[in-house]
Amino acid sequence: MSTTISTLVRAAAAEGPGAIRPAARLMSILSDEPHRLPEVFQAAAGLEAGDSRRLTLPRLLIGITGAPGSGKSTLTDALIRDYRRRHPDRRLGVVAVDPSSPFTGGAVLGDRVRMMRHATDPMVFVRSMASRGHLGGLALGVKGVIRIMGLIGCDVVFVETVGVGQSEVEVAGVADLVMIVLAPGLGDSIQLLKAGLMEIGDLFVVNKADRPDAARLHGELLAMLRVAREDLSGHHAPVVEDETAGDLAPWLSRRPGTLIEPRTFLVSGGQGQGVKELVDDLEALGSEFSPRWQAQRLDSIEQxxxxxxxxxxxxxxxxxxxxxxxxxxxxxxxxxxxxxxxxxxxxxxxxxxxxxxxxx
Ligand SMILES: Nc1nc2c(ncn2[C@@H]2O[C@H](COP(=O)(O)OP(=O)(O)O)[C@@H](O)[C@H]2O)c(=O)[nH]1
Ligand SMILES: [Mg+2]
Known part of the structure; x- marks a missing residue:
């Protein structure tokens, strides 16, 4: 094992802002050389007992995808602010597979710092990644970054990707929960769902609720999900809006990895309405399904x-x-x-x- 990696791992696992640079360095190494992940783990295993809990992945991995301009970054910011209020002592991470993403709070892990304004909160780590140029593919690069976020103690990690193309589907496979963000005024959002995003979604969020046409889009979304369900199950079943219930089988058969009913939300990331309810739901899902997600992660590694x-x-x-x-x-x-x-x-x-x- 290289001394560089073990030195970096030791520094990254330490408390405090000194962890940022070595963590960023490890992320770069894994982006270029994904096969070195075991070295990172061997180094982490050598840390003192108190630090070895950091070998685990973050407790919750949330994928956020949708068209450019739908407000994913703004919403992620709002979710993070709410989480930080709830759990001031927990670290959070953001992986933005979109270098133009403006995040307002958080220490920036990496070189594309100029894009990020006000790197203020030492408990929030933001890593921005180009969608190309990762040896072994984007999903592998994202996995490496998430591992390091686990190492530095991130409890929840958000992964933002632009909702077009194959990389979304791959990155969705990395997340426990996938949130699809729609917004009024961006052309036919429903069409985007039909073109393949629907299958990967667990939470369907209509953002920009402060705009007058948002409620109509939410109505269209509900109607579309209802039709999709009827197609699948051959009977009329309600789309669950705010709680887990009912027969999971139809949706499971559509997206084999998922465990929950699709649900919808109407929020404004910019103005904050509905954000608390969304985080309430993410928290509830996290505590209910976390053990099963752990099992899923093992299944996917086995695969x-x-x-x-x-x-x-x-x-x-x-x-x-x-x-x-x-x-x-x-x-x-x-x-x-x-x-x-x-x-x-x-x-x-x-x-x-x-x-x-x-x-x-
Ligand atoms: N009216 C309104 N605008 C929003 C809201 N959230 C984001 N925006 C605006 O939508 C644009 C795109 O936001 P951004 O978060 O960068 O979208 P992304 O490309 O999906 O990450 C920006 O001009 C935001 O200010 C919202 O809740 N309401
Ligand atoms: Mg963005």
Whole structure:
């Protein structure tokens, strides 16, 4: 393990504003070299007992997506202010996959500092990320950043992405809860939902409630979700507006990862109306579903490992087959009937295990 990483991890896990620079440095390292994450964890495991709790991910990961200009950054700011009032001793993080996002409060983890005004609150960490240029993809880059936010003790992390393109769907897979932000006056928001955002949403938020046309958009949203549900379940079921209830199966089948009923909100991030109710709901969902999200995170890691195994096994099998073919090969034995396909498969596996070594 490199001494740089262990020094950085030690400094990042410490209390106080001194954690900011080393945390930012670790995030940059992981963006460029995602495979170094285990080094970070080995270093974190070496910290004193009191700090090793920091090995965990943040308690709650909230994805926030929607069209540019719908007010995601403003709303995130408002959510953070409310959280900070509720839990003054807890750290929060924001990952803004949109360098133009203006966040008003929070220490900025990174170099794109100029975009952020007033880096004031030492308990709020903001990392802005370009949506391109991450080795292994944006989702992997975001995961690395979230890990470091866990390391520096962030309780809740918000991940803001612009709601267009494949990266949203990927980033949504990283979050426990996905919030879709709509706003009046931005063209056909409902159309955007139909074009693939609906499936990934847990909370549907109509923002800019201070504008006269917001209530109508909220009505359209409710109608659309109701239709979507009826399509799915074949029966009439109400869209839950403010509490968890009822039969989860139809929505689950639509978006396999999700555990909750879709819900809708009418808020104004700019003026604050409805923000308290939204945070109330996020808090309630957090305490109800947190254990299941932990299990989901393990499932998704298991899935990643399984995919890596299949990739590696396929590569090694191909090598074995190639070298066998040079020396006659067992395919001809199978063809002549002296060896069964099952026997050939077993022999191939055994031989592959015996002759190959992991890379590196
Ligand atoms: N009227 C009104 N304007 C808002 C509200 N929230 C954000 N805005 C404005 O909408 C624009 C886009 O906001 P921003 O948070 O940057 O949107 P983002 O691109 O989705 O992150 C800015 O001019 C904000 O001032 C709101 O609640 N009401
Ligand atoms: Mg923004």
């Amino acid at each position: 990643e490992v399984r995919e890596a195994v299949i990739e590696e096994a396929t590569r090694r099998l191909r090598d074995t087959l190639q070298s066998q073919r040079a020396s006659g090969g067992m395919a001809s034995e199978v063809l002549s009937g002296t060896v069964s396909v099952d026997e050939a498969a077993t022999r191939l596996l055994d031989e592959t295990v015996a002759r190959t070594r992991p890379r590196g």
